[in-house]
Amino acid sequence: xxxxxxxxxxxxxxxxxxxxxxxxxxxxxxxxxxxxxxxxxxxxxxxxxxxxxxxxxxxxxxxxxxxxxxxxxxxxxxxxxxxxxxxxxxxxxxxxxxxxxxxxxxxxxxxxxxxxxx
Amino acid sequence: xxxxxxxxxxxxxxxxxxxxxxxxxxxxxxxxxxxxxxxxxxxxxxxxxxxxxxxxxxxxxxxxxxxxxxxxxxxxxxxxxxxxxxxxxxxxxxxxxxxxxxxxxxxxxx
Numbered sequence: 001x002x003x004x005x006x007x008x009x010x011x012x013x014x015x016x017x018x019x020x021x022x023x024x025x026x027x028x029x030x031x032x033x034x035x036x037x038x039x040x041x042x043x044x045x046x047x048x049x050x051x052x053x054x055x056x057x058x059x060x061x062x063x064x065x066x067x068x069x070x071x072x073x074x075x076x077x078x079x080x081x082x083x084x085x086x087x088x089x090x091x092x093x094x095x096x097x098x099x100x101x102x103x104x105x106x107x108x109x110x111x112x113x114x115x116x117x118x
Numbered sequence: 119x120x121x122x123x124x125x126x127x128x129x130x131x132x133x134x135x136x137x138x139x140x141x142x143x144x145x146x147x148x149x150x151x152x153x154x155x156x157x158x159x160x161x162x163x164x165x166x167x168x169x170x171x172x173x174x175x176x177x178x179x180x181x182x183x184x185x186x187x188x189x190x191x192x193x194x195x196x197x198x199x200x201x202x203x204x205x206x207x208x209x210x211x212x213x214x215x216x217x218x219x220x221x222x223x224x225x226x227x228x
Contacts, residue, residue: 034215036218041223043206043218046218093160095216107210109163114158
């Protein structure tokens with residue numbers, strides 16, 4: 001089946017530094033990638049949607065200059081949290097979808113990244 | 119917000135009992151999906167039900183969909199301690215975005 005590999009699974013960084021999270025689709029082409037964040041005991045909140053080769057579309061209230069999304073290839077999307085602050089500490093999850101006809105992969109999720117900013 | 123709502127927020131049952139979770143959403147949909155998340159982990163896809171379907175089964179899972187009421191339910195029969203997790207419904211109203219419900223935290227007591 002379709003697999004999305006997300007790295008790192010956890011990261012601790014200092015305030016003011018930047019952190020990059022990668023999501024790779026291993027056996028299919030992810031034409032669309034979704035990025036979510038999840039606070040403890042809460043639901044997943046969609047942050048942004050990116051289509052390969054295009055600029056990401058951010059949900060209302062999400063700072064695009066703080067959460068940089070790059071989806072330069074059909075198998076890789078990255079989320080960079082710039083100038084991280086403790087309030088950015090959260091669980092970040094990516095989800096990939098393939099729009100190619102003839103094969104429905106549904107939405108395949110990465111395993112998530114636990115970010116702690118100290 | 120496009121986010122759906124689920125109830126109950128938390129559910130605690132004895133092993134062997136059935137667990138029912140409900141999801142309500144706001145817009146028309148192409149399909150609705152249910153996911154499971156173990157604490158601090160990624161999501162696992164459980165089942166997808168299309169808008170023209172009313173009921174679907176997968177093992178011990180039974181999902182119903184009522185598009186007139188914009189609601190869905192997930193039934194887990196003969197629950198096991200390993201079913202302890204959070205369960206989310208998710209909808210794709212536009213074909214371009216994917217939104218999750220608020221989730222139900224299920225605890226199955228051995």
